[in-house]
Amino acid sequence: MQKNGLQKAYNPQEVEDKWYEYWMKNGYFYANVNPTKKPYTIVMPPPNITGMLTLGHVLNNTIQDIYIRWKRMQGYEACWIPGTDHAGIATQNVVEKVLAKEGLRREDLGREKFLERVWQWKEEYGNTIIKQLKKLGVSCDWKREKFTMDEDLSNAVKEVFIRLYEKGLIYRGKYIVNWCPRCHTALADDEVEYKEQTGKLWYIKYPIENSNEFITVATTRPETMLGDTAVAVNPKDERYKHLVGKFAILPLVGRKLPIIADETVDIEFGTGAVKVTPAHDPNDYLIALKHNLEFVLAMDTHAKMNENVPEKYRGLDRYEARKEVVKDLEKQGYLLKVEDYTHSVGRCYRCDTVIEPYLSDQWFVKMKPLAEKALQVVLDGKIKFYPEKWVKVYEHWMRNVRDWCISRQIWWGHRIPVYYCDDCGEIMVEREAPKSCKKCGSSKIRQDEDVLDTWFSSWLWPFSTLGWPKDNEDLRYFYPTDLLVTGPDIIFFWVARMIMAGLEFMGEIPFKEVYFTSIIRDEFGRKMSKSLGNSPDPLDVIQEYGADALRFTIVYLAPLGQDILFSTKKCEIGRNFANKIWNAGRFLLMNIKDIELNDEIKFEYLDLADRWILSEFNKTIIELNRALETYRINDATRAIYDFLWHDFCDWYIEIIKERIYSQNSIDEKIALLSRATYIFEESLKLLHPFMPFITEEIWQKLRPRKEGDSIMIQPYPTADEQWIDESASKNMRFIQDIIAAVRAIRAEMNVPHTKQCDVLISVSDENKQTLINEHSHYIKKLAKVKDVTIGSNIVRPKFSASAVISGDEIFVPLEDLIDINVEKKRLEKEIQRFEEMLAETERKLSDQNFISRAPKEIVERERQKYENFKTTLEKLRQNYAYLIE
């Protein structure tokens, strides 16, 4: 420890947990109905209970926390509702894996015992990700934490099912669904991932009945031929016209297949003739309905060939069956040829097993009526998407929406509230399980075995978490929510459906704005994935760099809508920034420890640098708030980063050091330090939503604070435009340029930093003379200069280096230190640079079109540039001439 009580380098591990506990203890995260305040609500996209914290979550939740903290400081009743999702298939898979280690299958336990095990697992591990999130500093209202299978949320699910059913928007139907033979359930269309795969295209000859002819079909899945019930050709296809209406004989099976004409058949593809397998292909299914074909289900739910196929194939897995079928076809002379073929194959998004299109009974939601309204509110701008490009994607999907298959043949999830009477077949959709059949009175009642798709609970999340279907104050106050932050990959799964549900059940949009986060990739642009091992554990990153550093870095790197290329090492950006702030804090603390700050006089004794920093500070506030309002989060981080590091630390602190250590009056010192402390404190507030821990730590140390005080409940700074001072900016810039020029000369001439030099400035403008005169102490201090001489007709000293700053000359006498060759090179380069720029402005100004058509101010600016470049160039040439004398 140092004497001032702050270590030299910031150590996040020592402070982060402490402040999180402090905030929790003081209840700052909680939100309550408060009529005197405007609400600001965010519902957290509920992570899966099987989940571990990923960088995706970090980005997502950091953004939400930034907005919640920002709005909270702005005086809103900020409510961030957290929770978790039961993740039906994923969780069931995880628990089944655990069971497998004990040599058990879920069927061994039975439904009830199995569900007990899942709940047990949930109690033990389901909150892992929530615990991990807290390390990030998220300020959620933990009293409101929800789980999609909580009793009240389950009631909401049931209520929604019943209402939609009664409205005729839920129906049961036979349909080809995407069946995962591994998870043993149907999947929604968007739960299937298509991946390119090299396979084969088999050409199979089907003999025509009572003829020597054959019709050849091409297929990528020969085993499905065992379920063929027709052959289809295009009605316009001359090759096959004579066969339509006749029958083909299915090899290996012997079934008679009608040859039908259907215009969906592509003449160009394969042979132009298609085998039709209605029970195992969605297109074939549609053809079959049109033509009244037979349906032959050739597989069971495990994708093994079933009793509807010839005996020798029964019980074979679909891939074994394929081998056998191909072998037999070849043996019997039906296989014409085999080609290599690349096509995309649907796979289960949970377990990657190849999907089997499968004819079965499922429950569906009619989407068209829901989608129309949900599209409209986005097109109307009632819900805004950031970035906007997702509106188009959304529109395309909503216009082509298909019914949503909501039943899943698993055990973990919300059971479908449908009951069947075993005696009369009556279907009852009820809130409570009926004891007897409404129609026949039988007590042989059986509940539907299936559960609902996980998204059938999450699409209610923005209002089910607030207590719906019960009408209550929370719901009326906090709904609709303000912002949703989520990944674009679930725009259809979740975002679209929440909008539908919000409009349908609340009669109002569920959120006003949606921020679609970037996708995080590794430094080579590859997706983060477990199998590549390129996904760092955020907890390790937090351990190494600190949560603030991780938070800051990840949003600093995240331009709206662009992918982020992340590597752990990049967190140095945030860590170094944290350290910089830490040390600025140390500097102030060292200097204020023996004085009494006085905010009454913080705007007194203002000099140029003070007016300049106040101006820059207020500009930063405006820029930062504007950037956050338009979701340009990385611009916001840049604004505060540049201000604190470059304006405040590099220039302002360096400049005020001289005044702090000088013999100025004590009042002036107090005013100066009060001002510097004030600007720094306000900057910490600006930064707080991004880096909550370090800003709290320093803020608490900067002045004595009362127990319970916190930076997180301070008002967010607003700009005071009276401080924006363009002339201070301009004058400061001029002084800074002079300092930079002298520094450059010193560096290039290798003037030892211990040696002071003199500077002569030749400037004719009297105002500028005064300006330099009044601020020569800045130049002396920051460029290590002994004497500054100002005059309108300064004679260039021998052995001096020179520079030209906006037309005025600077000389630095160097005596023996000057290296003529270096100086010549410097000047040559500078001359060349100005020659080029002069030529460019000259070209423009001699262009009549430019003069006549460009706006006056632009032409005038160009003229000024021209004059400036010309005098600068003259002076540079003069100085160069002296050198070669």
Next chain:
RNA sequence: GGGCGGUUAGCUCAGUUGGUUUAGAGCGCCACCCUUACAAGGUGGAGGUCAGAGGUUCGAAUCCUCUACCGCCCACCA
């Protein structure tokens, strides 16, 4: 097949409605510096025909068209 992004310094990216930018920053690189807030730092420097071609315009990194490469999404795939 349809749609949407991206391409700016060795690397990662800013660059808002075309002219206040003499195309910037961070990292990396080179030189000097442990100057009493900070070497996780300071100062200075090198490094760019803004992917290519054409067009609109007095003026294009910025707007339009085409091309190339990279990446995403959707649909179809017998």
